[in-house]
Amino acid sequence: MKKLIYFLFVLLAVACDNYHTVEAPWDTEPIPVVYSILSPDTPVQVYLNQTCSSNYSPIKNPYAEAKVFICGQDSNWTELTRLNPDTCVFVNAGNSFFVEKGKTYSLKVELENITVYAQTTIPAVAAKIVAATCTYKSEEENVFSGVRIDNEWVRVNGFPLKIYCNLPTDKEFGYDFSAFRNADIRLSYVINNMYESNSFPCPLDSASFMLRMYTLDPNYNKYQIERSIVEMDDLGSSPIIAIIQKFGGVLPQFSNIVNGVGLFSSYVTDSTRVVIKDYPQ
Numbered sequence: 001m002k003k004l005i006y007f008l009f010v011l012l013a014v015a016c017d018n019y020h021t022v023e024a025p026w027d028t029e030p031i032p033v034v035y036s037i038l039s040p041d042t043p044v045q046v047y048l049n050q051t052c053s054s055n056y057s058p059i060k061n062p063y064a065e066a067k068v069f070i071c072g073q074d075s076n077w078t079e080l081t082r083l084n085p086d087t088c089v090f091v092n093a094g095n096s097f098f099v100e101k102g103k104t105y106s107l108k109v110e111l112e113n114i115t116v117y118a119q120t121t122i123p124a125v126a127a128k129i130v131a132a133t134c135t136y137k138s139e140e141e142n143v144f145s146g147v148r149i150d151n152e153w154v155r156v157n158g159f160p161l162k163i164y165c166n167l168p169t170d171k172e173f174g175y176d177f178s179a180f181r182n183a184d185i186r187l188s189y190v191i192n193n194m195y196e197s198n199s200f201p202c203p204l205d206s207a208s209f210m211l212r213m214y215t216l217d218p219n220y221n222k223y224q225i226e227r228s229i230v231e232m233d234d235l236g237s238s239p240i241i242a243i244i245q246k247f248g249g250v251l252p253q254f255s256n257i258v259n260g261v262g263l264f265s266s267y268v269t270d271s272t273r274v275v276i277k278d279y280p281q
Contacts, residue, residue: 030062032116032260034109037220038099039267040122044070046080046090048109051261061086067110072103099266101125107264118257118264120217123168126268127175127190127215130164134202134209136278143199148184158199159276165193165213174221179209179274185216185267187224207279212271219256220265226254 035047050062068090069077078097080090099105102124109116136159143158156179163177167190176188177195179202188195203209216224255261 032063032109032111032114032257032262034107034116034118034257034260034262034264036107036264037266038105038120038122038264039269040099040101041269043095044080044092044097044099045083046070046107046109047088048090049088061088063088063109063111065112066090069108069110070097071106071108072100077108101268105266109260114259116257116260118262120219120256120264120266122266123170123173123215123217123268125168125215126270127168127173127213128166128270129211129213129272130166130193132161132163132211132272132274134159134161134200134274134276136276136280145199145201147178147180147201149180149182154180155204156201157204159202161195161197161200161202161274163195163211163213165190165195167193168215170218172218172221174216174218174224176214176216178212178214179203181210181212185214185220185224186227187216187221202276206276208273208275210271211274212269214267214269217266219254219263220267223254223263223265 030050030052033047033049033051036045038044046068048063048066048068050059052058068080070080070092071077078092081093083089083091099122101122104119104121107118107120137157145156145158146153147156148154161177167173167175174187175190175195176185177200178185179200183201254263256264
């Protein structure tokens with residue numbers, strides 16, 4: 001029987017745990033899990049934990065001795081500090097470390113017997129929203145759904161939305177759209193510089209919203225593709241068909257962390273305010 005190993009991924013600076021079970025492609029001994037996504041729009045945060053299996057119980061703070069560093073192309077390492085003494089989240093005290101488009105950043109985590117590291121390059125150019133049209137639908141026609149914000153589900157309106165945009169030349173970037181600042185970033189497929197949805201999640205009781213377009217670096221894009229395949233598999237779809245349709249050669253689970261697992265990646269944004277057409281007065 002194949003052994004199973006459990007990922008413990010906690011969204012940065014929140015307390016809600018999210019477990020996902022996968023077949024372990026590595027030894028069942030606990031190994032470091034690192035999760036960090038950089039953006040010029042957000043403070044630097046790094047989440048550090050470890051994998052666990054049926055033979056090892058989860059530990060709230062498994063690496064009490066950990067030292068976490070980040071640096072830019074100048075190789076001047078900045079040490080991060082724990083958000084709280086008993087948490088696994090590390091932050092840049094005073095937000096003195098700035099992230100810029102087009103720059104490459106390195107992450108280093110020094111543990112007792114191993115050093116974990118990774119690297120990401122912030123997209124130099126963000127995809128641009130050229131135009132966006134959103135149309136009101138009556139309550140009888142509308143599709144109500146939810147969007148995850150700060151790890152909580154919030155009810156939204158589902159309105160038709162059409163977006164025209166200019167994309168960077170790098171074909172490995174991924175894209176997503178949101179009307180909420182802290183919504184969960186996934187993947188939206190832009191075809192011929194256009195994205196269209198019959199039921200885009202919009203804020204309730206609002207005649208306009210700030211539309212954000214996220215440009216995800218290649219590592220973030222591959223990680224999201226892997227996650228979408230896992231979700232399709234959970235729904236009963238054929239994983240082989242999912243791989244043929246969506247994969248670009250990277251097998252799940254995707255990770256770009258050396259001497260560990262997880263994700264160190266980045267994104268940039270563009271935004272515009274959208275007024276909903278035919279919204280009732």
